[in-house]
Amino acid sequence: MRFIKPCVLLFIAGTFFLLGYVYFSFFSERLNREMTIDEDQKGSRCTDVVSVTPWLAPIVWEGTFDPVLIDKIYKPMNLTIATTVFAVGKYVRFLQDFLETAEKHFMVGFHVRYYVFTDRPHDVPSVNLSQGRHLSVIQVPGSNRWQEISARRMEFIQTTIERQIRREADYIFCLDVDSKFHARWGSESLGRLVAVIHPGYYEQTRDRFPYERRPASTAYIPMDEGDYYYGGAMIGGFVEDVYTLTKVCRTRFEEDAGNSIEAAWQEESHLNRYLLDNKPSKVLSPEYLWQDFKAKTKEVKVIRFSGVIKNYAEVRPNV
Numbered sequence: 001m002r003f004i005k006p007c008v009l010l011f012i013a014g015t016f017f018l019l020g021y022v023y024f025s026f027f028s029e030r031l032n033r034e035m036t037i038d039e040d041q042k043g044s045r046c047t048d049v050v051s052v053t054p055w056l057a058p059i060v061w062e063g064t065f066d067p068v069l070i071d072k073i074y075k076p077m078n079l080t081i082a083t084t085v086f087a088v089g090k091y092v093r094f095l096q097d098f099l100e101t102a103e104k105h106f107m108v109g110f111h112v113r114y115y116v117f118t119d120r121p122h123d124v125p126s127v128n129l130s131q132g133r134h135l136s137v138i139q140v141p142g143s144n145r146w147q148e149i150s151a152r153r154m155e156f157i158q159t160t161i162e163r164q165i166r167r168e169a170d171y172i173f174c175l176d177v178d179s180k181f182h183a184r185w186g187s188e189s190l191g192r193l194v195a196v197i198h199p200g201y202y203e204q205t206r207d208r209f210p211y212e213r214r215p216a217s218t219a220y221i222p223m224d225e226g227d228y229y230y231g232g233a234m235i236g237g238f239v240e241d242v243y244t245l246t247k248v249c250r251t252r253f254e255e256d257a258g259n260s261i262e263a264a265w266q267e268e269s270h271l272n273r274y275l276l277d278n279k280p281s282k283v284l285s286p287e288y289l290w291q292d293f294k295a296k297t298k299e300v301k302v303i304r305f306s307g308v309i310k311n312y313a314e315v316r317p318n319v
């Protein structure tokens with residue numbers, strides 16, 4: 001040791017110090033980076049939900065898309081979005097809130113064409129629509145059975161697409177009227193065939209889904225099959241894809257009627273059967289179909305569209 005000069009010792013010590021510093025900085029940067037990502041995810045909105053289906057379709061939740069970026073992609077396409085809504089009998093009373101809230105939150109900045117199907121055209125409220133948005137009223141017969149009103153939507157949507165909508169729009173959303181929009185429903189929901197997970201069943205296993213379970217119905221789904229339970233309050237997609245869906249569901253509903261059978265949840269049961277065989281290309285989370293009577297759960301950060309509380313006995317023609 002006596003032979004090692006102090007300057008050499010200083011050099012060796014300096015080298016170790018430098019190496020140690022570089023290693024520590026690198027390591028601590030990695031640690032920090034990992035912590036940032038973890039913190040980010042904790043603060044962000046999508047660590048506790050499934051955001052892709054087993055067939056790799058996105059499931060849209062708050063935090064899975066960038067609204068500014070996605071609008072930048074779709075807005076220059078100059079798209080028109082058709083929106084069908086049925087207000088038959090006393091359900092006409094829900095139109096005003098539906099339309100007013102849609103003007104605030106639904107496809108803002110896009111061309112929207114509302115098609116209001118009703119037996120009471122004179123009771124359709126006059127709502128101020130933004131530029132590029134139009135409303136047409138289509139008269140349909142009333143009925144003394146709510147099941148028939150709800151189910152025949154497939155038939156009327158199919159025939160109106162044939163007659164009119166396919167020339168007037170690119171995408172279509174078919175929605176329940178007894179609902180209000182509460183937050184953005186925008187271009188993130190566009191896709192070839194779009195369905196929504198029913199808020200009542202997203203936490204359930206499929207053996208508890210209220211699919212049609214009687215093999216005699218064309219809507220039958222066996223206990224060990226099924227992906228999600230989709231809500232009948234929303235069907236969306238390219239006009240032609242929704243056309244095929246409505247045509248098939250209508251035909252099957254009529255075939256069942258010919259055999260004196262009505263599926264457990266009318267067109268919703270047929271929709272679920274159809275979507276089992278024809279997988280949606282995009283699935284909307286229950287943010288896009290909530291129900292006012294249901295307490296918000298921790299997964300749902302934003303309620304975008306929700307069914308209002310209604311007195312079934314009072315608004316429906318039958319119980």
Ligand code: UD2
Binds near residue numbers: 088
């Ligand atoms: C569920 C579905 C609904 C439909 C139904 C099964 C959800 C949240 N809702 O809702 O889409 O599949 O079960 O049949 O998934 N309507 C009228 N006048 C009437 C009755 C109904 O216009 O007298 C129309 C109206 O647009 C209404 C829709 O049909 O929003 C569905 O009827 P509903 O809301 O009474 O059915 P509901 O609440 O059981």
